[in-house]
Amino acid sequence: MAEQSKKWVLMVTAQTPTNIAVIKYWGKRDENLILAINDSISVTLDPAHLCTTTTVAVSPDFDQDRMWLNGKEISLAGGRYQNCLREIRARASDVEDEKKGIKITKNDWQNLHVHVASYNNFPTAAGLASSAAGFACLVFSLAKLMNVQEDNGRLSAIARQGSGSACRSLFGGFVKWVMGKEEDGSDSIAVPLVDEKHWDELVIIIAVVSSRQKETSSTSGMRDTVETSSLIEHRAKEVVPKRIIKMEEAIQNRDFPTFAQLTCSDSNQFHAVCMDTTPPIFYMNDTSHRQKVLTGCQLFRIIGCVEKWNCSEGTPQVAYTFDAGPNAVLISRNRKAATLMLQRLLFHFPPNSDTDLNSYVIGDKSILKDAGIQDIKDVDALPPPPEIKDKIPAQKYRGEISYFICTRPGRGPVLLTDESQALLNPETGLPK
Numbered sequence: 001m002a003e004q005s006k007k008w009v010l011m012v013t014a015q016t017p018t019n020i021a022v023i024k025y026w027g028k029r030d031e032n033l034i035l036a037i038n039d040s041i042s043v044t045l046d047p048a049h050l051c052t053t054t055t056v057a058v059s060p061d062f063d064q065d066r067m068w069l070n071g072k073e074i075s076l077a078g079g080r081y082q083n084c085l086r087e088i089r090a091r092a093s094d095v096e097d098e099k100k101g102i103k104i105t106k107n108d109w110q111n112l113h114v115h116v117a118s119y120n121n122f123p124t125a126a127g128l129a130s131s132a133a134g135f136a137c138l139v140f141s142l143a144k145l146m147n148v149q150e151d152n153g154r155l156s157a158i159a160r161q162g163s164g165s166a167c168r169s170l171f172g173g174f175v176k177w178v179m180g181k182e183e184d185g186s187d188s189i190a191v192p193l194v195d196e197k198h199w200d201e202l203v204i205i206i207a208v209v210s211s212r213q214k215e216t217s218s219t220s221g222m223r224d225t226v227e228t229s230s231l232i233e234h235r236a237k238e239v240v241p242k243r244i245i246k247m248e249e250a251i252q253n254r255d256f257p258t259f260a261q262l263t264c265s266d267s268n269q270f271h272a273v274c275m276d277t278t279p280p281i282f283y284m285n286d287t288s289h290r291q292k293v294l295t296g297c298q299l300f301r302i303i304g305c306v307e308k309w310n311c312s313e314g315t316p317q318v319a320y321t322f323d324a325g326p327n328a329v330l331i332s333r334n335r336k337a338a339t340l341m342l343q344r345l346l347f348h349f350p351p352n353s354d355t356d357l358n359s360y361v362i363g364d365k366s367i368l369k370d371a372g373i374q375d376i377k378d379v380d381a382l383p384p385p386p387e388i389k390d391k392i393p394a395q396k397y398r399g400e401i402s403y404f405i406c407t408r409p410g411r412g413p414v415l416l417t418d419e420s421q422a423l424l425n426p427e428t429g430l431p432k
């Protein structure tokens with residue numbers, strides 16, 4: 001390292017989106033490298049509504065690697081963090097900042113320590129893919145700090161070693177994670193299929209049922225499935241490869257009926273292999289807490305509501321998909337369908353009377369406006385959806401959903417150049 005008289009801190013801040021799989025990754029063929037047993041496809045969600053912001057800093061004064069997640073210091077000792085840090089350091093290049101008088105050579109990076117501060121603007125470890133946005137952001141920001149000369153595809157193979165689904169957050173739009181064949185995982189990377197503008201009519205509504213941490217992590221859940229389910233092999237070898245081909249075609253052609261059919265079937269099959277696991281995993285209907293038994297039923301009701309409406313329209317208006325947590329993701333074919341979906345959701349799941357509508361529907365609130373809803377009175381005045389026949393009185397489940405997020409397909413990672421958005425103090429390298 002060049003002689004420097006002044007103390008210095010060099011920082012980079014980045015923002016990375018989360019993603020939701022429409023063809024699910026579930027099961028590994030290598031636990032350490034995180035190599036999947038099947039390809040998967042996801043849609044990247046607009047970072048304006050769900051994203052991770054991460055600041056990474058380097059200074060000769062730092063005596064160890066440290067990380068703060070959502071304001072609390074966490075350990076970087078875990079294998080996944082260590083693998084990402086090692087792989088990025090191995091690819092670091094020379095960095096020079098003439099204004100600050102900083103010169104770091106390729107070899108210096110092996111001895112310099114980093115500080116990392118990260119913030120998720122949505123619940124962590126609640127099944128909203130915080131690990132995906134989080135590891136993608138960590139790898140992307142470290143790569144920029146250390147001047148790594150590799151494209152986002154190569155970086156995705158490093159993010160994958162933090163969390164499998166993270167590799168898909170290196171791109172916007174629709175993204176495929178190619179499982180690859182190589183033992184070292186070098187061909188197990190994310191590939192962008194189409195960018196976020198290709199199918200920008202889609203509107204995504206997430207019903208957040210529980211923002212508490214889930215009972216069974218994806219990592220241990222999928223390990224148990226691979227060890228004990230006999231259905232998973234059929235899924236990985238026979239079902240998913242065919243679905244991947246059809247899904248890619250549906251996305252290219254913006255063929256919503258095929259897209260919706262594949263998305264719903266794949267989500268349902270993912271939960272079927274979870275149930276085929278010993279002991280069975282119930283992500284949609286976790287029976288370990290009384291409250292969750294109730295909320296789980298609400299998720300089945302959301303499926304029922306979407307299926308009934310799609311059927312009555314004669315062609316799908318909305319696709320549903322559920323990850324490893326009790327949240328529903330509803331992808332509408334266009335704004336009109338999203339408006340009608342939101343009206344149905346608010347009819348069945350009105351907020352408690354003391355809840356502010358502004359905090360009950362967050363993200364792109366213009367959908368709420370399109371639905372003609374300005375306050376709770378408008379929610380209470382919503383008529384029952386016409387597809388509900390008079391035989392069964394329409395049910396309402398007040399207060400059963402925590403909140404709704406309205407969003408859309410979004411872009412990939414970006415650097416934030418405005419220093420005021422940094423999460424670390426530029427003088428000390430400690431959280432602001």
Ligand SMILES: Nc1ncnc2c1ncn2[C@@H]1O[C@H](COP(=O)(O)OP(=O)(O)OP(=O)(O)O)[C@@H](O)[C@H]1O
Pocket residue numbers: 052069118119120123124125126127128129130131132133134135138165217218219323324325
């Ligand atoms: N911003 C972040 N930066 C780095 N790591 C993060 C970040 N956010 C979350 N993580 C890591 O991801 C873990 C949570 O992952 P987990 O898979 O349990 O939940 P999730 O990603 O929210 O849900 P799912 O993957 O099932 O959708 C955290 O404990 C932490 O280790």
Ligand SMILES: C[C@@](O)(CCOP(=O)(O)OP(=O)(O)O)CC(=O)O
Pocket residue numbers: 020021023024025026034040131162163164165166218219220323324
């Ligand atoms: C259901 C899923 O969301 C599973 C995601 O699993 P993770 O990527 O969180 O698992 P690890 O690789 O062990 O970190 C489906 C998907 O995103 O494809």
